[in-house]
Amino acid sequence: MATHAAVQEARGQAAGDPSIVVEGLRKSFGKNVAVDGLSFTVHPGEIFGLLGPNGAGKSTTLSIMAGLIRPDSGDVKIGGHSVIRETQRAQRLMGVVPQGLAVYEELTAAQNLDYFAKLRGIEKKRRRQEIEEILELVGLSGVAHRKVAQYSGGMKRRLNVGIGLLGRPRVLLLDEPTVGIDPQSRRHILDSVRRLAESGMAVVYTTHYMEEVEYLCSRLAIIDRGRVIAHGPIDEVRALAGDAVVLRLPFPRGVLDEAAKVESLQNTLPMPVEVTSGELRIVLPQGSRQAPAVIEELQRHGVPLDGMRLESPNLETVFLSLTGKALRDGKAAEEGAMA
Amino acid sequence: MSTFRRVATISFNATLRTYLSGSNLFWIVAFPILLSFLISLWLGSDGDTAVSRLGITYETPRGDQASREFVRVSKVFGVYLIFCFSTLLTRAGNLHDERRRGTLQRTLVAGVPYSEIVAAHLVSLILVGALQAVIVLVGTGLLGTRWLATGWGSVILPVAGTIFAASGIALGIAGLLRNPGIVQLLAGGAPSILALMGGAFFPLDVAPAGVQRLAAVNPMYWAMEALSGGFVYSGWASQAAPMAILFLFGVIGMVIGVQGLRRFEP
Amino acid sequence: MTASIRQMGVITAHLIRKVAFNPAVVWLIAMPLVIIYILGITMHGLFSAEFTPVKPYRIVVALPEEAGFLVERISRAPKHFAVEEARDAQEARQAVFQRQADAAIVAADGDEPLTVIAPPGSIVLEMLAGVVQASLEQEAQQVAAAQPPVENGSREESDTGARSAGAADGALSAMPWEGVGSFEYFSIGLIVMFMAFASHSAMVHCVQDRSTGAYLRIRALGVTRAVYLGAGITSGMLLGAGFSLVMAVITWTLFRVVWGNAAAWALMTIAGAASVASLSFLLTALLPSDPKGVENAGGTVYSLLAFFGGSTVPLTIMPRWFSEIFSWLPNRKMLDGYLKIVKGAGVKEIEQELFGLAAAALIMLGLAWLVVMLLKREEV
Structure with missing residues (x-):
């Protein structure tokens, strides 16, 4: 695990310019501050974790990064393009996996992928090949022509991830992609994300499962009520717990x-x-x-x-020692959530 | 990818999904055909029962036998009106449904502007309505309703006007309401009431003056007028005014819808 | 036995609570009230023997002098007809064709038959044809008897209206809806229709219990299948009857519908509730593990029954032969029974309907039980 993180870090530094730059992001909904001064960068080949309980502002952050919500201040640059000023150029470089199952259950997996591939403007020849690759990657090749309504929860989640990979994006934003699924599908998704990062993709992964962050990420930010309470390489953040x-x-x-x-x-x-x-x-x-x-x-x-x-001590200990509450608790009030 | 192709892709997808569902197929096309057939069982083909009983000569305003089919055609058209409005009003909530699922956000992230998504939503309403009209009209036609007795124009114009008006109104409702429960309630109850108050099943003459005046703001009344204009009266000349009003309903609905949906822009 | 009854009571109370405290119950009560109000107002004319159009129908005539009696006769009903003379038949036809007139009566000369020109299926056609026919018959009689008729203008107008509304026809006098107002008719019709929906919701919850696992939990407590199904039917009956009672009070308050003999009403309500609960049970037996399917099937079946049983399309506008074909439907029996009750019938006068409903309930229960047994599979 530690080796994986070190490799990512080294790969990121070697790659030069960051794929994602988040600078001073701030967003309020009425009196409720959802994101409060968030900044971080993610390099190619790196998986950056956003860890926090429900309502911490993770989904709002991802929605802003995806160009779906305007921040009150701050900016996000994807491959050098601002999501505020050059929304569509930035969007062309990213794939998004929302927290909800953003798939059409009346259609098959292949039809879902084909539809979103068309909307991304992928040419017919490449589309076919890419859909096959994605189906293979998420392990749905054998059931590609079955209606999604007949899938298990885990299979739907895998398709949800697969659609986000269309167009071979340089940046992948994943919003709690493993919520409520079986361990096998979860493992499959985590391994797929790792493989994608290894191929040079910059990944932002939000979750409230600290073990997922420890398994996947080289760096992370722990956020609570929209504010970063810890930020940096995973070992450094873990060390914040000290002797605790x-x-x-x-x-x-x-x-x-x-x-x-x-x-x-x-x-x-x-x-x-x-x-x-x-x-x-x-x-x-x-x-x-x-x-x-x-x-x-x-x-x-x-x-x-x-x-x-x-x-x-682990990341949960850090969170507990810094906030006095557990990661999996907290109010389930995710304003402006993506799904 | 051009705007046209994106709008076409999204609207085709929405239409396909509507017709891929077995329960939709039943409620959108099978049930109206069945109901129309059962209603038409009790109607004679020429409808001039009083006159034939009395043994005096009867003529329709057009003076031909074919227009006597209006009695049966108008009742079946009344059933079609109910299901056309109920189908399109139900579909009105689709855009909000996509927002809840997250597919709207996914489409936006794919680089499709919100305005194109709204346009595609409107096009899909029209496509769903057109496909429904074709299936229901062909189905009821095979079961004995002589839609084309007085020519294509008599039926195609009112059907097209109805689809346009209903699509516009549905978009308008999508712009005003986002609660699926309320939209569902509206789609379930309003069309039947509008049909009854629009003279789809009995002549409005029996209704009080107030109800007759209300018909002026009832699109179903104008759809029935467009049908009778084609079937019973002077054709296009009689259909022009009701068609213009149906068109107006559609346009007003679309303006309200587009303005309203802008409020919900992510 | 006592334990089974106690269990059935507990489950029945549970199902009723689930349905009655559901927000959908507002829809179940508000929806029929809105429809009763709209139909009651809109169709008032259909239930009134004194129909007069809002504006007199514009009638254009092009008749030879010998037919002057006809023009005179039509002109005697100024609230119904406004008569204008055209130069010739062609002008009269054009006036109707271009919608400048509602109808026309033409005859080229004395030898040609009279022709009525009006939209097919319209009320003006029915009225005009009736007046023309009556005039012709009267004229023939007068010529034969060579004595002038003694008539009164106001009576003539009343006759015309009555004929037009179609309710004064001798053949219709025995019809159950005669003498019932539009609000009474639609209050009965819509209560009969929505009582089925109310009752059906209990059975839908039974099937939902199967898909959520609540059914297994209940069975694991030692409740037999028969007890569970019995509780479903009982709650369906109670919900149907309760709905009827609530609606009877509301329609009496809002629309002044007087529900007549209480004993007859109660018996009709119980028999009706039993028949709809049995039908719901039959639908449930056919689709035991598909709540959505049961809900949709109920919606379809009850909408069709309401349509052919006279709840939504009043019997007044159905051809007699057509309404007789469907007079055996349980909801039609309920409609007929309630119509008799609001007109003052007691228990004795509705025996036929009560018997019909009880028989329908028994037959459907038997059929449903047969289906349950046939589809028993591995369940004990």
Whole structure:
């Protein structure tokens, strides 16, 4: 995994000019700030991860990058073309995979690909060849002429990715492409994305699954409420957790489900505390040596504990330690989402 | 790729998808044909029952036998009107549906301007309507409705006017409403009410003065007028005014639709 | 047995709750009310024996002097006809052709038959033909008897109107809709139609339960298939009857529809609800695992039944032979029954309809059960 990231980084630096430049992107919907000063660059052959919980502003960022939403300020350049001033030129260089299943279920996979290929202006001869290649890449060759309505969720997701690859784009924007699918299809999509990056494509990959970012990306930005809270190569971001570990304490169901109790715990303990279903997760910034004191404090509060587990730091730990909440929680209010 | 080809590709795709669905096929063409056939069972071919019973001579305004077919043709046309409007009003929500699916965004990212997508949406409404008209008219024709009894113009003009007006109105509704539930409700109920109030199934003479005045803003009334103008009266000369009004309905709907859809531009 | 009944009660309550607290219920009530209102106003003339057009029909005549009696007779109904004389038959024909007149009566000379020129299927044609025929018959009688007729102008006008509306015809006097106003007729028609939709929604939920897995969960609790299906039919019946009751109150409040004998109404409602629930059960039995299919099938079947059973297209404008062909339909039985009730009938007078509905319910239940048994597959 680390080797893959290093190769990407080296490939990106060797490639020279970045394929994607995002500069000071800002976007509000009424009083709600969806994206707040986001900047990053992505080089050819690199997979850049945008990690954040639901409602963090990932989809809005991608919509702006795709030229679908105008930012209040800032700009995005794709292959040197501004998506604001030269929208169509920039769009010609990119492929987009929206979060929703943007496919026509009444048509077959081949018909879907053919339709969007026509709209991209791909010539007939090349179109045929490209569709075959994409079907092969996403593993749908055998069912290309079956109606999409008859596909499984994973197959539909793979087609969704495939359509984004039409026109051999230099830049690929993927918005949570693996939501709600089986592990096999997920793996297939992740491997395809890797292969595409290896062929020189610059990829922006948004997700709230930190393990996907760790598997795919060389660099990432962790965003929350539209703001970048951590940014850089994956190891550097992981290092932000320092000596921190996560103390995971399962408790009997229903004991800590009252907001007031959680709040009192959060006020009592001088570190980020998160209550998920059936589990209390506490970030220990100074490592495992803080655990005995914390457990003692909990027992003083009468929290019935049912075992404990210490977890080494990962991206989720970083997010938890920086925001005090888990990546997979958060409000599902993705304004201006692409789908 | 030229604008024309992009619009053609999108509208053809939307039309194809409409007719690929079994349930659409049933509601858009099979059911209207079946219903028309059942209605036509009770209608005699010449319709002058009172006169034949009384034994005096009867003439239609055109003075030919063929125009007596109007009694049957007008009722079947009434059924067609309901299903034409209901089909196109239902399709009105397509653009919003594409937005929800994400295919609209995908099309935009493929480099197609929003104005072309709206234009293609309108063209697809007209195509869906035209294809429906061909299938329903041929189907009911094979089952005994003599559409061409008084010539092509008598039926083609009202059908074309209806499709144009209904497509325009559907686009107008798409521009005003984006809630699929409300559009569905409108598409399900409004056409039948408009047909009844437009004199599609019984002469409007029996309705009170207020209802008769309301017919002036009912496109179905003008479609029926265009049909009777062709079948019963002086043909094109009688059809010109209702056709112009149908055209006006279409244009007004399209203007409202285009303006309204601009509000929803991503 | 007691446990089964208790289970059926619980499931029935659950299904009713699912349907009754659905936003679609607003549509189910608002939609028929709007249609009743529009049809009630629009078709008022069809249910009135005193039909008078909004403006008198413009009649152009080109008749020889001997036919002067005819012009005089038509002119006696100024609210119905405005008579103008044309120079000749050609001018009269042109006037109608160019829509300057609604109809014309022409005869080249005394030997030629009278010709009425008017749009086919129009009311003016029916009215004019009636008046012409009556005049000719009367003239013939007068000539034969050689004595002048004694007539009253105002009575003449009333006769003309009555004939035109087609309701004073002796042959129609026994028709169930006679003496019923348009609001009463369409309130009954639309309630009968939408009662089927209300009832059907319960069965659709039953099929949905199968596709969501709720059915399996319920079966796993020890509920038999018969109990589950029984609960579906019962909830369909209760929803149909409940809908009828709500609509009866609303139409009484809004449109002043007096629903007559309460016992007769209640029996008719129960029998009607049983028949529509049984029909829904039959449709469900045919498409046991396709909720959308069951919904569509219900929509199609009930729309067709409403059409041929006189709910949406009133029986008044159907040819008699045509309406008789479909008089066996359960929804038509309900329509006839309710029409009798609003006209003052008691339980005894609607026995025939009640029997018909009960028989229809039993037959459809039997058929549905047969289908259920035939399509049983592996399910126990």
